[in-house]
Amino acid sequence: MAEPLITDIQRYSIHDGDGIRTTVFFKGCPLRCAWCHNPETQRFTAEILYNAEKCSGCLRCTAACPEGGFDLLSGQFVSEHCISCGKCAEACLNGARELSGKYVPPAELVRQLVRDLPFYEESGGGVTLSGGEVLAQDPGYVMEVLRRLYEQGIRVNIDTCGQVPEEVLLQALPFTDTFLYDLKLAGAEEHRRYTGADNRRILSNLRAIGKAGARIRIRIPLIDPVNTSEQETAAMIEALAGIQGILSIDLIKYHDTGSGKYARLGRAYGSGMETPGEETLHRIARQFEEAGYRVSMGG
Ligand code: SF4
Ligand code: SF4
Structure with missing residues (x-):
């Protein structure tokens, strides 16, 4: 398997879990979401x-x-x-x-991440491994990074699209504080249309880690009109029914801020995607709250 590449290490982030965090963006993802705002993290190569x-x-x-x-x-x-x-x-x-896209050996990466330990400790934060898709990288590398961070007492969140082998998720679980787990669309075929793959594996993996005791925050990017209808929210609630370990539903408003990067990569950006209005956001939040979930809004 090729060496994992990193596109960015963002310090002092407050959007990828509790407290102050350092977020590592890995390069390469099995999905191709039409609204992806980090297109430079889609391919596994530099x-x-x-x-x-x-x-x-x-x-x-x-x-x-x-x-x-x-x-x-x-x-x-x-x-x-x-x-x-x-x-x-x-x-x-x-x-x-x-x-x-740059390869950083595990020991060197952890050395860089440990620098912010005082901030993590003071704020209840830690490290977030994101991408792209961190769990689609060489599992040996990922496990070494996770183990080293664990030994340093650093709490790690894994931001995942879920389209990864179940065993890799389960292997990472003991070293992971919280999974930030994406849910984009409830319907398998609609999911395929907008991301390039259906969501069967994503949902079955979610069930598996919930059952195994994971702490999970479901992250939903809201793109109008792709996944903002009342029916779509109801279908998502149904898809999540009975899944254990869900701490909250994090609703993330879509913005087209990544569109300039597509031009810089020489690729075309999709059309017909809008930022949802406040009324729509509140209605979606209400639907999830009425289904018994804690909801946060961001983006
Ligand atoms: S275009 Fe740039 S990156 Fe590509 S081969 Fe030439 S010098 Fe190297
Ligand atoms: S031609 Fe443009 S991209 Fe190439 S070196 Fe000059 S300024 Fe940079």
Whole structure:
């Protein structure tokens, strides 16, 4: 299995669980959600992001490229032979090219994460492993990171889409404080339409970790009109019925803030997705509350 790559380590985050947290974004995800706001974390390989607004056209990048450069005129900023070596990004003086995806050995990653231990302790926070999908990375690597953090007394949240092997989730469970578990759509085929895979495995994994004693916060990204109807909320409530370990339902408002990254990766961004209005959000929250769940709103 390839070495896991990291796109970013965000310190002082307050959105990925309790307290002050450091969030690690792994590169590579089995799903392709139409609204993904971190598209640079979808592929498992390193990639170059190109920001045309910062580019002066000096062609230092082309000169530095061992694969023969690329054709700026055609708009193809990355040669089809690109090997993601990052030499063009190093050569660019304007920061117009950026290499996304770096391997960090487990011991080095944990060394960086331990630096914020005083903040975690003071705020009741910790580390959140996110992505992309952390549990789709090499399990040996992930378990080593989890064990080392556990030994340091750092509480870890795992932010997961759930489309991963059940045994990996169960292996990670003893070292995980809370799972931030995504639920996007209740219907299997609708789920496939918007994310590239149906949700059968996601729901059965959720049942399995709940039964095994996991603490779970369900995270629902709300995208109008994809998953904001009254019927869809009712179907989600039905899909979650009887699942153990659910602490809360976290509703996350969709924003198109990631759309600029698609252009920088040379990819198209989906259309017809809107931020839900306040009225819709409150109605969805009420539906979950009436079903007996604690609800939080963010995004
Ligand atoms: S080196 Fe940077 S500024 Fe120069 S052409 Fe390449 S991307 Fe543009
Ligand atoms: S990452 Fe390397 S191979 Fe790819 S375009 Fe840049 S210099 Fe060329």
